[in-house]
Amino acid sequence: MLLKSSLIRAVSQTKGVITRGYKAKAKKIPEFTQDRYQVSRKSFAAVTDSDVSQFEKTIGSKYVVTDSEELLTHNVDFLKAVRGNSKVVLKPGSTEELSQIMKYCYEKNLAVCPQGGNTGLVGGSVPVFDEIVISLNRMNKIHSIDEMTGIAVADSGVILENLEKSANEHGLVVPLDLGAKASCHIGGNVSTNAGGLRVIRYGSLHGSVLGVESVLANGTVLDLMSNFKKDNTGYHLKHMFIGSEGTLGIISKLAILCPPAPRAFHVAFVGLPSFDAVLQTYLSAKRQLGEILSSCEMMDKDALAAAIQHFGLKAPIDDYPFYMLLETSGSNADHDQEKFNSFLENGMEAGHIVDGTITGDPGKMQEIWKLRELVPVALIEDGYCFKYDISLPLRQFYEIVPVMQERCGSLAHRVCGYGHLGDSNLHLNISCSEFTPEIYKRIEPYVFEYTSKLKGSVSAEHGIGFLKTKYLSYTKADNAIDMMKEVKNLMDPKGILNPYKVLPLN
């Protein structure tokens, strides 16, 4: 038992440190979104002093932020790609306060931008103009964790890592893990249907989230909570709030099913000669590691090189065109190790795996995970990074990387691919010294046209947010987009919830 909990903690801490370490660095503040992307403000009311006084009465003046320095952290996103111009951030402390804020905003036609940990990558979590930011970070109570059923009930502002720690104390794990875990909120994860590293094992949040409480545009509190895995009483409305990025309601509370914590982890890092070998290794892992496979990540040599260069890491094996990080987690260390060793031996015999290292040691696993987890942030360190997370047919998963390398030529510093192979989810990253319209136009919309041609998804997990609204139609049928608009109109007739996001602007 000691091994288990110390191990989980070790892994969690690594992941946490990565994000925190990165966020502390000063980066260039981008120009205003309205200028860079030429958007027109919709006819919402502008916040007045009288509105601010009313908010102070409702939630207390301490929680109504108008200080320009603090405002900036809420107006700019993690990637420094977008910048809003909000004049006020509200920090409600309860569902009731959140409901009162929304009721007031609805009556006054004031637009709002709900914000969790502000770790989103598509500009969904910051305002576009002067929308009021509603930060959920004070709504951070874990209400209950039931060891027997595995169900955790938490406010939406609980930081993912904190929920994970509490779950661990009950012998459980949160079925979601991602690099930003030290900052992101579970409510934000659910609002954006976050994916991350454990989807291959525990599936998507649509399967794990059992209930949500959501505050609608007009302040109505919609109670769709459930303490049960199964509840077939009428329409499954909660799914409307999972992945709609705060445009249909603001999730205030949720129930999530947490699986039993594994007792043993093992991690392997292997080098492969070709993408075909990567695919064969994935297929073998699914078959031979079956129920204990908990991560199946790939990255190319350029992706790994970025992490090594910017964070002074050392690769545990020689240079290869492709690398994979495989993780198993199970209830018996000996059994898992036997399966893992046998899988690796078979892979080496078949020539798919050329070199590799496997470990069950917490410290060493942590080192290996760093190689994968630091890639996304390392690429931002290049200067500016265009990040695409697309779903593609596995057999054509990697084709787009060399295509984009050729297309960007010397405009790009690095064009590389990594991602969640087990979910057909490629993170295509193109880094350069700074954002220029020239490289932007070289990349978009081409990258989405290419994805669309392969019937892929233009957003596997990051969402549409602000940055991808005009590309929604590359994946979704016209009548599906029409239906989305009708649902939006039904639930938020004034359009005050996170405007300019998800749905096409025109």
Add this chain to the structure above:
Amino acid sequence: MLLKSSLIRAVSQTKGVITRGYKAKAKKIPEFTQDRYQVSRKSFAAVTDSDVSQFEKTIGSKYVVTDSEELLTHNVDFLKAVRGNSKVVLKPGSTEELSQIMKYCYEKNLAVCPQGGNTGLVGGSVPVFDEIVISLNRMNKIHSIDEMTGIAVADSGVILENLEKSANEHGLVVPLDLGAKASCHIGGNVSTNAGGLRVIRYGSLHGSVLGVESVLANGTVLDLMSNFKKDNTGYHLKHMFIGSEGTLGIISKLAILCPPAPRAFHVAFVGLPSFDAVLQTYLSAKRQLGEILSSCEMMDKDALAAAIQHFGLKAPIDDYPFYMLLETSGSNADHDQEKFNSFLENGMEAGHIVDGTITGDPGKMQEIWKLRELVPVALIEDGYCFKYDISLPLRQFYEIVPVMQERCGSLAHRVCGYGHLGDSNLHLNISCSEFTPEIYKRIEPYVFEYTSKLKGSVSAEHGIGFLKTKYLSYTKADNAIDMMKEVKNLMDPKGILNPYKVLPLN
């Protein structure tokens, strides 16, 4: 490999035979629903000869059924609890034909009742009055099964067992298994968000179904298909069709994620002295069997007695107040057996498990599964059976059974409980010689009031259908029901899709 496929087939066949065997038996035809439950017909048009001619032109006269004997099988449900009075059954052969039918019905204000395998238990799959039955059974093509990604694409009318067989041939399993698998359609399963025996391992259909194609009330074909595990492009509308029981659209096609087929199965049947011992055993199973636990079923002595009596089975162990059936499935038989044996030994040492048998032999596992799978049908053999499937807090899971025993007294033949313990899902069954208003009133609404008091769900997996519409409010908040009505009105403004179902009638 031989072991794996022969084993899967053996188990599937058992389950299939049960349903087929049962359905062949003649049962008393119930009175019309409109008389027994006193419902008022809504002002839809009635089908005319001219409508029938039009349907014959659209899909061919062979597929427009007006023969009274065949109509009866579509008008009466599996439980013989409800009976509609439809004059015509349509069997479209494609999405295009289905779309044309709906377009016509929408224009003419003709109500329809979509029907899959007609194995539902809440009267959702048969008409209440003279709604046109739309049978999906000709739309039964499996379009593709991708061994590498595990994604199967199938028409909605594919019989679950057939999809399972095809998945097995590709080294995969369908993440859903239930007693009616030889008759039920995958489209019906998705429309009703069916649960069944594998939820504990593979989760709910909201997690497994990756995409649906749905024909709306006005004939619009809404393409929400996806060939990917991850697709975060806009609202996740497909979930509106999962579990809405054909009242928002008719699912015509779907994509479902199939996990790798396990290579080894083991089944244990154990006797326990108390319900507390059942709970402790469940908790230990979750912890000790972890990732290989694939079923965790419980039943009380009266439930088992029904199966033994009506089907001449023999219990493999002595009489105990409670029984559990536990199944593991994994990728290494030796590992699984070692874990399972150790778990059983620990349970016996702790005194939770008094007696038991474990096997990995396909024939013996089949015999054990029969003990559980024949319970639901055996209870119908008593004459008439009131079936409730409710979600309850695990610690109070069984309390309702003795309460109902006392309440029904000699009016009931048997009051017993069994179900999916791992999902907090109790099947409370009350059998009697025939339906009488007296026992009906003794049971309802009391059973739902009791469930509501414990904040349980009045329908864990069967759905609301026709029989439970008036009990929806026992689980769902008023404003959630209002929102459901608004969604219904948005997607089916004339209310022609499966009327009198899911939403409260008044």
